[in-house]
Amino acid sequence: MSEPLHYFPKSYEESRAAFRSHLDKIKEKWPEAELTSETISAGEDNTIDMIYANARKSKDKVLFFTSGEHGIEGYAGAAVIHLFADEYLDQMDPDTTGICLIHGLNPWGMRNFRRVNENNVDLNRNQLYDEDSVPEDVNKYYEKESELFLPNGTITDLTKDKNELHAQLTKALAKEGYSAIKEAKGMGQFEFEKGVYYGGNKEEESAVFLKKMQHRLLSEYSKVIHMDWHTALGPTNEITMVASELEERDEDELKNLYGMKNIQKFTPKKVKGDSTNHFHKLRKEEYPDTKLFSALFEFGTFGEGKKAELREFTTIVLENRLFWEGAEKEDDRQWILDEFKAMFYPQEQEWREAVLKEGRFGIEAVLKKEEII
Numbered sequence: 240m241s242e243p244l245h246y247f248p249k250s251y252e253e254s255r256a257a258f259r260s261h262l263d264k265i266k267e268k269w270p271e272a273e274l275t276s277e278t279i280s281a282g283e284d285n286t287i288d289m290i291y292a293n294a295r296k297s298k299d300k301v302l303f304f305t306s307g308e309h310g311i312e313g314y315a316g317a318a319v320i321h322l323f324a325d326e327y328l329d330q331m332d333p334d335t336t337g338i339c340l341i342h343g344l345n346p347w348g349m350r351n352f353r354r355v356n357e358n359n360v361d362l363n364r365n366q367l368y369d370e371d372s373v374p375e376d377v378n379k380y381y382e383k384e385s386e387l388f389l390p391n392g393t394i395t396d397l398t399k400d401k402n403e404l405h406a407q408l409t410k411a412l413a414k415e416g417y418s419a420i421k422e423a424k425g426m427g428q429f430e431f432e433k434g435v436y437y438g439g440n441k442e443e444e445s446a447v448f449l450k451k452m453q454h455r456l457l458s459e460y461s462k463v464i465h466m467d468w469h470t471a472l473g474p475t476n477e478i479t480m481v482a483s484e485l486e487e488r489d490e491d492e493l494k495n496l497y498g499m500k501n502i503q504k505f506t507p508k509k510v511k512g513d514s515t516n517h518f519h520k521l522r523k524e525e526y527p528d529t530k531l532f533s534a535l536f537e538f539g540t541f542g543e544g545k546k547a548e549l550r551e552f553t554t555i556v557l558e559n560r561l562f563w564e565g566a567e568k569e570d571d572r573q574w575i576l577d578e579f580k581a582m583f584y585p586q587e588q589e590w591r592e593a594v595l596k597e598g599r600f601g602i603e604a605v606l607k608k609e610e611i612i
């Protein structure tokens with residue numbers, strides 16, 4: 240039963256070392272494969288690591304895996320990449336298929352077990368195709384209920400603070416309605432740099448890097464297959480595919496084609512700066528002849544339903560407040576950090592086994608359909 244443990248390291252550096260060690264295995268199939276490390280946020284040893292190898296004879300298709308866009312979520316993403324290197328590499332044809340694996344798109348967040356990066360930016364709200372298209376005050380409900388989302392002082396008594404937060408949220412729900420508050424969370428915001436769901440006020444280094452790779456793959460290959468690995472959303476211990484609205488097929492069609500139970504689509508009207516959405520838009524505008532599959536894959540933790548949503552919201556808001564304002568009591572600080580880990584990188588053996596099992600299922604569903612394996 241201890242089998243999954245070595246896929247789930249305790250630190251960013253251990254995870255990165257494991258990733259770097261996949262190069263040898265990949266070189267057995269693609270001798271020209273290269274590992275590159277791009278430093279993000281100068282002065283610290285935080286790098287985006289990438290293993291890249293071109294198809295050896297004809298550039299028909301390329302497999303693209305990205306992990307750690309949301310820092311702490313990268314541990315599960317790296318585990319899936321590790322699993323892939325162990326179990327699926329042999330089934331690929333290096334003559335016609337290239338490979339591009341990315342570890343730790345937000346390395347600072349991964350190292351510090353935060354979801355956002357060193358500038359408090361949610362990188363999945365930072366990749367706008369046309370930056371001028373989004374006004375700074377795009378998120379009206381967030382603005383109206385901003386006290387819900389912004390840090391408001393040191394945490395002195397966690398029980399009291401949690402009760403206050405629940406009362407505030409209940410009031411906002413009554414005033415604005417459930418869908419408005421959900422929209423305020425999902426859309427991201429570009430106004431309050433210490434608030435949750437902040438999309439930044441400039442392009443972050445990680446976003447520049449990812450966009451460059453999107454261009455490169457779309458320009459060089461006939462078909463790009465991209466799986467972006469995340470955690471938290473969807474039913475507990477299950478995998479969920481989250482597709483961009485620009486994906487032309489609807490949810491039922493996708494379910495039939497890929498044989499997956501959990502598939503969701505989001506709309507760019509309600510979500511700004513998402514990276515798979517940027518990928519689809521880029522293809523459509525600049526590389527219309529290239530085929531693209533690109534979606535997020537989430538491993539569920541807290542589950543679905545209003546109770547789970549309240550727990551998620553409370554966790555995100557308290558962790559952000561703890562980061563900016565701190566907590567008086569060590570027990571309170573630890574409780575918040577543990578709850579944050581339970582949401583994005585659970586320690587339970589059961590969840591970790593589910594990541595491997597469901598990860599295999601997702602890899603096979605997509606890569607068989609897309610003729611990668």
Ligand SMILES: [Zn+2]
Nearest residue numbers: 309312469470
């Ligand atoms: Zn995520």
